[in-house]
Amino acid sequence: MSVRLPSVNMSSENIAVLKVQDVLLVSVPPDPDDPTVSALQERVLEAMTRHDARGLVLDISTVQTLDSFFARVVTETVQMVALMGGRTVVAGMRPSVAVIATQLGLTLGHTETALDVDRAFERLRGPAPGSPAARPIPHGPR
Amino acid sequence: MTAMNPKAFPLAELAGQPQSPPEAAFHSASGGELPITSESDIIATRQAVRNAAAALGFGLIDVTRIVTAASELTRNIYVYAGSGIVRWRSVAKAGLVGLELTFEDHGPGIPDVQKAMEPGFTTGRGMGLGLPGSKRLMDEMTIQSAAGQGTTIEIRKWLR
Numbered sequence: 001m002s003v004r005l006p007s008v009n010m011s012s013e014n015i016a017v018l019k020v021q022d023v024l025l026v027s028v029p030p031d032p033d034d035p036t037v038s039a040l041q042e043r044v045l046e047a048m049t050r051h052d053a054r055g056l057v058l059d060i061s062t063v064q065t066l067d068s069f070f071a072r073v074v075t076e077t078v079q080m081v082a083l084m085g086g087r088t089v090v091a092g093m094r095p096s097v098a099v100i101a102t103q104l105g106l107t108l109g110h111t112e113t114a115l116d117v118d119r120a121f122e123r124l125r126g127p128a129p130g131s132p133a134a135r136p137i138p139h140g141p142r
Numbered sequence: 143m144t145a146m147n148p149k150a151f152p153l154a155e156l157a158g159q160p161q162s163p164p165e166a167a168f169h170s171a172s173g174g175e176l177p178i179t180s181e182s183d184i185i186a187t188r189q190a191v192r193n194a195a196a197a198l199g200f201g202l203i204d205v206t207r208i209v210t211a212a213s214e215l216t217r218n219i220y221v222y223a224g225s226g227i228v229r230w231r232s233v234a235k236a237g238l239v240g241l242e243l244t245f246e247d248h249g250p251g252i253p254d255v256q257k258a259m260e261p262g263f264t265t266g267r268g269m270g271l272g273l274p275g276s277k278r279l280m281d282e283m284t285i286q287s288a289a290g291q292g293t294t295i296e297i298r299k300w301l302r
Binding site (some may be wrong): 004031033034035065066068069071072096097099100103104105106137 | 181182184185188192194197203204207209210213214223261268270271272274275278279
């Protein structure tokens with residue numbers, strides 16, 4: 001059976017905030033503890049200003065457990081980034097996580113989502129949903 | 143919930159076991175306990191419960207349901223009571239095998255359990271989804287709580 005891993009106290013240094021053109025890409029670690037989730041929010045907001053980014057892709061493809069605390073911090077972060085003038089796409093939610101999030105009643109508010117990081121970047125190249133220009137824009141073959 | 147299509151493999155192996163695992167099985171894959179005293183114990187509980195549920199034969203979706211409920215209820219212990227204990231063990235009922243988790247603390251207690259089960263109700267900073275959400279994720283849930291004395295919550299999920 002699976003081996004019980006020692007509980008690692010992750011620090012915010014383990015969270016990589018990458019800048020890809022004018023978008024930040026943040027990969028959430030697989031099983032983040034509460035302080036890590038909170039640290040992630042701080043790092044993201046700070047990086048938004050420092051890099052003058054216009055968007056954020058939050059990659060949660062390795063996350064196995066999305067509970068109400070994590071969901072609240074994600075929803076809050078999306079709102080904070082929006083207040084700063086940025087746009088967030090949450091990418092890569094696992095099927096099992098989507099099933100449980102729905103059953104638990106977690107909706108992530110009106111957060112934009114994408115199947116994977118590629119599609120998230122694609123989304124950010126287009127207009128925000130609800131904006132007057134929100135119509136499909138061709139951006140060449142994927 | 144009604145029982146149907148129990149999985150052959152884990153049932154055949156476990157149906158003959160006594161309802162309460164012997165002390166020797168205390169920290170086996172499907173039984174054990176963890177004291178909750180710090181935030182990092184939430185992660186430790188999630189890992190231990192994930193292993194226990196997988197060892198019993200639960201599929202990925204059910205394992206995720208159980209782990210998410212455990213995460214919510216363990217965080218409640220830490221946030222509202224400061225400390226407590228989480229226990230897990232395999233249980234059997236009417237030819238079914240399941241996993242039972244107990245969350246016990248001696249914190250302030252829940253003054254109005256019915257109110258606490260309403261989605262969106264919270265006395266803390268959370269979203270008020272922990273208790274009602276955990277109930278939806280599991281097959282059974284019982285709450286015993288008395289103001290000033292603490293709270294004991296039992297949740298069960300049956301293999302089918």
